Amino acid sequence: MTHPWFAAAATPRVLAHRGFVSAASAADGVVENSFAAVAAAHAAGAVYVESDCHLTADGEVVLFHDADLHRVTGDPRTIASVRAGELEHIMAERGGLITLRQALESFPTVRFNLDVKADAAAEPAGRIIAAHADRVLLTSFSDARRRRAIAAAHHEGGEPATSGGRSTIAAVIAATALHAPGAARNAWAEVDALQIPERQGRLRLLTPRLLDAAHARGVEVHVWTVDDPADMARLLEAGVDGIVTDRTDLALELVARRGR
Structure with missing residues (x-):
C-alpha cells in the first residue's frame, strides 16, 4: 500500500531543498531552513519541502x-549548545527560526522530507512526527539514527515513510551492480524511496539498472541537489521520481510544462 506522503501529488515530485530562498529573499537576509523559506516554498506551489533536524x-x-x-x-557555536530562545533571536532577521513542531502545525498541507542530522534529535523528532506521520518521509545518512527516529514514531502510533541511509543505499547499489537482487532484499523492503546524488565523485550512483530495480519493488528514486533546468529535464526524462532542488520555482515550472 502506498504511503500517504506519496499520494499528495503525482510524480515527478519537486522537493524544495531547505525551503525556498529566491535571490530577492536572500538579498533581504532570508536564509535556508527558516520559517520564511518554508513559507516561500509553500507559496511557490511546492507540495514537498526537504529539511533537516537538530536538537537545541x-x-x-x-x-x-x-x-x-x-x-x-x-x-561559531553548535546548535546543541544554544537554547531555542537564543536561536530564535539569532534567526529573527534571517527569516525566523522554525521548529519541527511549528513546521508540521503551521503548514498542514505540506509534506515534509526530514533528515535527522544529530543522534540526540532522533527520538524527540520521531515523537513529534508521530501525529503527522502521514505527511512525513523520515531519513538520515545514518541508518541507525533513522531507525531510532522511526521506532520513536511507531511507539507513539505513527508510521512515517522512509528513505535509506548510507548503508542501505550502498547495499542496494552493490547488489544491483552485481546482478544479485536477492542480496539486498531486506534493504529494499525497509524503504519507500532512495534519495541519492546522481554521482558521488567519479562513481555514478544513478543508473538505468538501479531505476528499474527500484521501480520493480515500488521504491521511488529522488535525486539531489539539482538546480540546472537542463539537468532536471534530463533526469526526469530518464525516469527519476523526484528532484530535490534549491530552484523550486524553475523545477515546478518545468514539471508543469511537461504535464501540459
Whole structure:
C-alpha cells in the first residue's frame, strides 16, 4: 500500500531543498531552513519541502542543516549548545527560526522530507512526527539514527515513510551492480524511496539498472541537489521520481510544462 506522503501529488515530485530562498529573499537576509523559506516554498506551489533536524540545548527540535551556526549566521557555536530562545533571536532577521513542531502545525498541507542530522534529535523528532506521520518521509545518512527516529514514531502510533541511509543505499547499489537482487532484499523492503546524488565523485550512483530495480519493488528514486533546468529535464526524462532542488520555482515550472 502506498504511503500517504506519496499520494499528495503525482510524480515527478519537486522537493524544495531547505525551503525556498529566491535571490530577492536572500538579498533581504532570508536564509535556508527558516520559517520564511518554508513559507516561500509553500507559496511557490511546492507540495514537498526537504529539511533537516537538530536538537537545541534545551531539547527543542529545530529545522537546521549544519551542526553549528557558522555558515548561516557567522556564530561559531553548535546548535546543541544554544537554547531555542537564543536561536530564535539569532534567526529573527534571517527569516525566523522554525521548529519541527511549528513546521508540521503551521503548514498542514505540506509534506515534509526530514533528515535527522544529530543522534540526540532522533527520538524527540520521531515523537513529534508521530501525529503527522502521514505527511512525513523520515531519513538520515545514518541508518541507525533513522531507525531510532522511526521506532520513536511507531511507539507513539505513527508510521512515517522512509528513505535509506548510507548503508542501505550502498547495499542496494552493490547488489544491483552485481546482478544479485536477492542480496539486498531486506534493504529494499525497509524503504519507500532512495534519495541519492546522481554521482558521488567519479562513481555514478544513478543508473538505468538501479531505476528499474527500484521501480520493480515500488521504491521511488529522488535525486539531489539539482538546480540546472537542463539537468532536471534530463533526469526526469530518464525516469527519476523526484528532484530535490534549491530552484523550486524553475523545477515546478518545468514539471508543469511537461504535464501540459
